[in-house]
Amino acid sequence: MLQSIDILNVILPLFYAFAFAIYSFDFFNEKKFISNSKRIILFVTLLLHTFYLISRTIEYNHPPITNKFEIFSLIAFSIGFSYFVLELLTDIRGTGAFIILFSLVFQTISSLFVEHNYIVPEVLRNRLLGLHVINALLGYSGITVSAVYGLLYMLLYKNLKTNKFGLIFDRLPNLEILEKLSFYSAVIGFVLLTFAIIIGIIWLPSAFPHFSYFDPKLIGTLFVWFVYGIGILSKLLGSLNGKKLILFSLIGFVVAIISLIITNTLAKTFHSFY
Numbered sequence: 368m369l370q371s372i373d374i375l376n377v378i379l380p381l382f383y384a385f386a387f388a389i390y391s392f393d394f395f396n397e398k399k400f401i402s403n404s405k406r407i408i409l410f411v412t413l414l415l416h417t418f419y420l421i422s423r424t425i426e427y428n429h430p431p432i433t434n435k436f437e438i439f440s441l442i443a444f445s446i447g448f449s450y451f452v453l454e455l456l457t458d459i460r461g462t463g464a465f466i467i468l469f470s471l472v473f474q475t476i477s478s479l480f481v482e483h484n485y486i487v488p489e490v491l492r493n494r495l496l497g498l499h500v501i502n503a504l505l506g507y508s509g510i511t512v513s514a515v516y517g518l519l520y521m522l523l524y525k526n527l528k529t530n531k532f533g534l535i536f537d538r539l540p541n542l543e544i545l546e547k548l549s550f551y552s553a554v555i556g557f558v559l560l561t562f563a564i565i566i567g568i569i570w571l572p573s574a575f576p577h578f579s580y581f582d583p584k585l586i587g588t589l590f591v592w593f594v595y596g597i598g599i600l601s602k603l604l605g606s607l608n609g610k611k612l613i614l615f616s617l618i619g620f621v622v623a624i625i626s627l628i629i630t631n632t633l634a635k636t637f638h639s640f641y
Contacts, residue, residue, distance in 0.1 A: 368426045375419040376478045382412040383443070383471040390463035394538050406460065409451055409467070416444045416474075429487050430497025436481040441501060443474035445508035453512065453552055459540055462548065465515055495570040502563035503588070507623065509556020510595065514620035516549035517613045524610065546609060549616050550602055557595045564592060587626035594619050 386409045393401040420441070423431045431437040447470040454460055523539050525531075539545065567585075598615045601607035607615060 368422055372419065372422050372426060375415060375422070376481065379412070379416055379419060379440075379443075380471065380475040380478050382408075382415060383447070383467065383474050386412050386447075387464060387467045387471050390467055394461060394464050405463065406451075406454065409447065409454075409463070413444065413447055413451055416440075416447070420444065424497070427484060427487075429484070429492040430494065430500065432497060432500045433484050433487045434482050436477045438500075438504070439473045439477035440481065441504050442508065443470040443472075443477065445501075445504040446470045446473070446511060449505060449508045449512050449552065449555055452555060453548065456551060457544075457548060459544060459548060461538060461540060462516070462519065462545075465519065466512055469511070469515075493570070495566060499563055499566040499570055502559050502566060506556045506558075506560030506563055507627075509552050509554075509559060510591075510620055510623055511556075513549045513552035513556060513616050516545050516552060517616045517620070520545040520549060520610075520613045521617075542609075546612060549613060550599075553595055553616055553619070554599055557592070557599055560588070560592050560595075564588065583629070587629065591619070591623045591626055594622055 386405070389401060389405045389408055393405055420431055423437070427433075431441060447467060450463060450466040454463065519539060520542060523542060523545065527542075540548070598607060598612070598619060601615075602612055
C-alpha cells in the first residue's frame with residue numbers, strides 16, 4: 368500500500384493540473400466536446416484522491432489530519448469536492464477553473480512536503496475526530512467557494528457598470544447565476560459545518576473529559592455558523608438578494624478567516640494537540 372500512496376502523492380497534482388487546464392481551456396474556447404468531458408476528469412481526480420486519503424488512513428492507522436500538509440491535501444479534496452457537488456446540482460460548468468486552481472495549489476504543496484507519521488498522539492487516531500475534521504474542512508471549503516463566486520460577481524458587476532464587455536463578460540455566467548452559485552456554495556458549507564459541530568459535540572466529552580464549551584475554537588466556529596445561518600435565513604425570507612447577499616457572503620468569509628487565525632494562533636484551545 369505504501370507504493371500506491373507514494374504514486375498517488377506524485378500523480379494527484381498532475382491530475383489537478385490537467386483538470387485545471389481543461390477547465391481553463393473550455394473557459395476561453397467553449398468547445399462542446401471539452402465541456403462534456405471535463406466533469407469526468409474532475410470525477411476521476413476526486414476518486415483517486417479519495418483512494419489516496421483512505422489508503423493513508425489505513426496504512427498509518429489515523430485520519431490524514433496529523434500535520435498541516437496532510438490537512439492541505441484534505442483542503443484540496445474538500446474544495447474540489449464542494450465544487451463538483453455544486454456543478455452537479457446546477458449543471459453550470461463555466462467557472463471550474465477559478466475553483467480547481469485552489470485544489471491544485473494545496474495538493475501540490477501537500478505532495479511536496481507531506482510527512483508519513485506512524486507515531487502520533489492517540490487522540491488523533493479517533494475516527495470520529497477524523498470525520499469531524501473532514502466535515503469542518505468541507506464546510507469551510509463551501510464557504511471559500513461561495514466567496515470566490517462572490518468575487519466573480521463583483522468583478523462582473525463592475526464591468527457592467529463601466530460598460531466593459533470583454534472576455535469576463537462573454538465567459539462568466541450572468542449576475543443572477545453567480546449569485547445562485549455563491550448562495551448554494553454557502554448552503555453546502557453551512558450544512559457540512561453543522562455536521563462537524565454535531566460530531567464534535569458527540570465526540571468531545573469522551574476525548575476530553577475536562578473540556579469547556581467556552582473553548583475559543585468552539586466559540587469561533589459557532590459564531591461563523593451563526594453568521595452564515597442568519598445570511599441563509601435572510602435569503603430564504605427574501606430580505607437579502609443580489610449585491611447585498613454577495614457582500615454578506617464576502618464579509619462572512621472574512622469573519623471566518625479572522626476567526627480561524629485568532630483561534631489557531633492567539634488563543635489557547637484543546638484543539639492544539641498536534
